Amino acid sequence: MMRRLVTWGLCTAVLLLLSACVTSKVDEMVFNEPTEGIGDASVVILGRRHASDYDTEPEFVRCVGDYIQSRDGSIRVIEELEFLNSLYPWFEPRTAPLKPDNLRKMLTHDLVAKRLAELKTHYIIWIDGTTVRSGSGGTMSCAVGPGGGGCFGFSTWTNDSDYEATIWDFTELAEVGRVNTTATGQSYMPAVIVPIPIIAPVQGTACDGIAAQLLEYLSSEY
Amino acid sequence: MLCLLSACGPTQVQVQGNFPSPLLDPLPITLGVWYSQEFRDHAFFDEAKGPGDSEWVVRTGQAQVQMWDALLNGMFESIVYLDTAPGNDIAPAGIDGILVPAIDELQYAIPTHTNIKVYEIWMRYRFNLLDPQGQPIAEWVMSSYGKTPTAFLQSDEQAVNLAAVMALRDAGAHFATGFQRVPVVEPWLLQHGVLTRAAPVAAP
Numbered sequence: 001m002m003r004r005l006v007t008w009g010l011c012t013a014v015l016l017l018l019s020a021c022v023t024s025k026v027d028e029m030v031f032n033e034p035t036e037g038i039g040d041a042s043v044v045i046l047g048r049r050h051a052s053d054y055d056t057e058p059e060f061v062r063c064v065g066d067y068i069q070s071r072d073g074s075i076r077v078i079e080e081l082e083f084l085n086s087l088y089p090w091f092e093p094r095t096a097p098l099k100p101d102n103l104r105k106m107l108t109h110d111l112v113a114k115r116l117a118e119l120k121t122h123y124i125i126w127i128d129g130t131t132v133r134s135g136s137g138g139t140m141s142c143a144v145g146p147g148g149g150g151c152f153g154f155s156t157w158t159n160d161s162d163y164e165a166t167i168w169d170f171t172e173l174a175e176v177g178r179v180n181t182t183a184t185g186q187s188y189m190p191a192v193i194v195p196i197p198i199i200a201p202v203q204g205t206a207c208d209g210i211a212a213q214l215l216e217y218l219s220s221e222y
Numbered sequence: 223m224l225c226l227l228s229a230c231g232p233t234q235v236q237v238q239g240n241f242p243s244p245l246l247d248p249l250p251i252t253l254g255v256w257y258s259q260e261f262r263d264h265a266f267f268d269e270a271k272g273p274g275d276s277e278w279v280v281r282t283g284q285a286q287v288q289m290w291d292a293l294l295n296g297m298f299e300s301i302v303y304l305d306t307a308p309g310n311d312i313a314p315a316g317i318d319g320i321l322v323p324a325i326d327e328l329q330y331a332i333p334t335h336t337n338i339k340v341y342e343i344w345m346r347y348r349f350n351l352l353d354p355q356g357q358p359i360a361e362w363v364m365s366s367y368g369k370t371p372t373a374f375l376q377s378d379e380q381a382v383n384l385a386a387v388m389a390l391r392d393a394g395a396h397f398a399t400g401f402q403r404v405p406v407v408e409p410w411l412l413q414h415g416v417l418t419r420a421a422p423v424a425a426p
Contacts (some may be wrong), residue, residue, distance in 0.1 A: 034291055049369070053338050053340070054338070054339070055340050055369065055370060055371040056371075057371050057373065058371075058373075059373060085240075085242040086242070086245070087245055088242040088243070088244055088245060088391070088394070088395070089245075089394055089395030089398045089399060090245065090246055090389070092392060092395040093388075093392065094392055094395050094399075095395050095399055096397060105268055110246060110247075111245050111246065111247060111405065115245060130339075130371070132339070
């Protein structure tokens with residue numbers, strides 16, 4: 001029993017030593033920070049989906065919203081799909097405002113203005129960016145036979161995240177801040193019979209970086 | 223062995239999604255709508271081009287009807303669904319015109335085709351606007367596009383479904399924000415007292 005525990009302990013220690021690292025950087029530029037928080041108003045976080053070769057991942061947008069709401073329960077973050085459905089077709093990739101000035105035009109439609117007032121939307125946060133695999137190397141071969149199967153080799157790959165959050169103030173109809181985050185990490189997968197992936201949490205680190213800055217902006221507690 | 227054999231059949235996607243009603247002031251028009259059987263059963267077939275490729279069947283008909291029902295009911299004051307094809311000179315009572323949507327073309331791309339990590343669906347619609355007797359008033363085409371990024375634990379089928387739902391939502395958005403600015407439709411709208419200036423304007 002003791003020997004098994006020691007083996008497990010050693011394995012865990014080796015895995016921790018081998019855990020992949022992520023380097024991240026966050027840049028922030030904000031104006032008119034709400035010193036008292038946003039009160040009973042709400043925030044919506046939307047992904048930009050205009051680029052032809054990438055799409056801001058919905059799970060990244062969810063991750064940022066969850067981070068903010070889980071740390072300050074007084075901030076109401078409207079779920080992306082709920083907001084898009086309740087304002088359809090005004091925030092689809094084809095019709096979504098690209099500049100705060102376009103909001104003014106959109107608010108001339110009484111129904112849109114009324115719905116936004118019902119939702120008490122104070123801030124719209126647009127997130128634009130993606131996570132890509134920028135390089136990979138190594139070799140791994142796997143085989144299956146009547147007696148079983150297994151893999152042998154080593155592979156590695158690099159993921160890069162680059163996201164920018166733009167904060168629009170609905171009451172001012174103006175941009176009030178930008179937060180940019182980049183993260184890079186290398187993942188590894190050694191295989192001796194069983195492949196062991198050691199994944200660098202690149203997207204998660206980028207999410208935490210951008211969400212922490214947004215939380216600092218929106219919350220009176222941080 | 224069963225798993226390996228199952229890979230021989232075409233990859234099938236029955237497009238499923240929820241489509242919201244548009245947030246628009248309904249136009250004061252009673253519109254007849256005719257969905258042909260071809261439209262209701264619309265499916266896209268793509269044969270494998272090489273030994274590494276798979277065949278695809280993307281069935282969009284059911285979702286098309288669902289989306290256009292939600293959109294048109296929100297866009298127009300009243301909708302009358304026709305039981306028979308227009309053009310038989312039997313005018314349904316009280317309608318101002320008949321809209322007949324059709325799908326001209328559908329194309330799709332998956333990451334293995336393009337080396338970018340998005341799934342894409344592109345559709346081209348052809349609309350016919352007819353008078354109550356079935357005589358043509360206007361004909362125009364409209365395209366729509368939807369894409370969705372790759373995601374962990376998401377199959378090709380789920381991603382193509384999501385891209386198709388995005389393309390359908392885009393079709394609805396394009397139609398809703400552009401209908402009053404279709405040049406061949408404008409005279410008909412003026413004739414029925416719908417002001418062109420009141421058209422919903424899409425954000426640039």
